Amino acid sequence: MPTMQFREALRAAMTEEMERDETVFLMGEEVAEYNGAYKVSQGMLEKFGPKRIIDSPISEAGFAGLGVGAAAMGLRPIIEFMSWSFTWVCIDQIVNNAANVRYMSGGQYKVPVVFRGGNGIAHQLGATHSHRMETVYARIPGLVVVSPSTPADAKGLLKASIRCNDPVIFLESEKMLNETGEVPDDTDFTVPIGVANVERTGADVTVISYGRPLQRVVRPAVAELVKQGVDVELIDVRTIRPLDVNTLVNSIKKTHRCVFIDEDYGYCGIGTAMSGKIYETVWDDLDAPIKHLCSDEIPVPFNHYLEEAMMPSVEKIIAGVKEVCYR
Secondary structure, three states, rough: OOEEEEHHHHHHHHHHHHHHHOEEEEOOOOOOOOOOOOOOOOOHHHOOOOOEEEEEEOOOHHHHHHHHHHHHOOOOEEEEEHHHHHHHHHHHHHHHHOHHHHHOOOOOOOOHHHHHHHOOOOOOOHHHOOOOOOOHHHOOOOOEOOOOHHHHHHHHHHHHHHHHHHOEEEEEEEEHHOEEEOOOOOOOOOOOOOOOEEEEOOOOOOEEEEEHHHHHHHHHHHHHHHOOOOOOOEEEEEEEEEOHHHHHHHHHHHHHOEEEEEEEEEOOOOOHHHHHHHHHHHHHOOOOOOEEEOOOOOOOOOOOOHHHHHHHHHHHHOOOOOOOOOO
């Protein structure tokens, strides 16, 4: 398998699907002439032309709404946002329209649109560019919410998302785009939506995460814990909605301990929601309360050191896992 950057894997997914299906197109700010704000769409304008790689005005409400309408009329748009924080201004188009059209039309209209772009805390972008929007969209019936953590999953999940007949919230991170990994070059390769990945099997404790935090701090922390003799079972949920509850529950019933890790806030956050989803099922199997490691509940600071301090760290994860393991 070839080695690709995360951005190259995203580009490969979009290119392969556009070659396979002429109804797929890409729209967003600077996706065409500038080759993408983060160069994800580099070279795609030259390959597919301006009717399928479309630069939009700086109006998320406008081009998100256009994407919903195009999807309802039979096309398969990919709508790129420079930052998911900017979708506060088009939440009506996503939540009130994209999520509801199929249900409210009794299935007469499908909305196969993918909204994708950078999500979460990147690096010194300040509070207005650092929202973790999964907690907003994962609570909405009718939306699918996906967050890959490897280049291979980025390609496979994006291809599956483009083929999905429901609107997909596809959460990337600017800080992951340079990450490299082996990626299948099979044009039929997809990763199924709604299936978690057990990255490492273990017997002592279940550690659950997704996306950027998994790549940034969870995998290094798990590697150190294993060195110290803690047999961790590591799960990448990959799809936040629908959540693969069975995989999480079966793991916790085996290990009897669980730690959720994300960069969201704790109160009404995504880790709290996931814990609540499974707590009743695993209650009698737990030897310790489920622990949730998350970001401090403050607006994200611009200062590099304060930004790092508010998020989960390798040290915090190691301490939290040892706490539920009584070590």
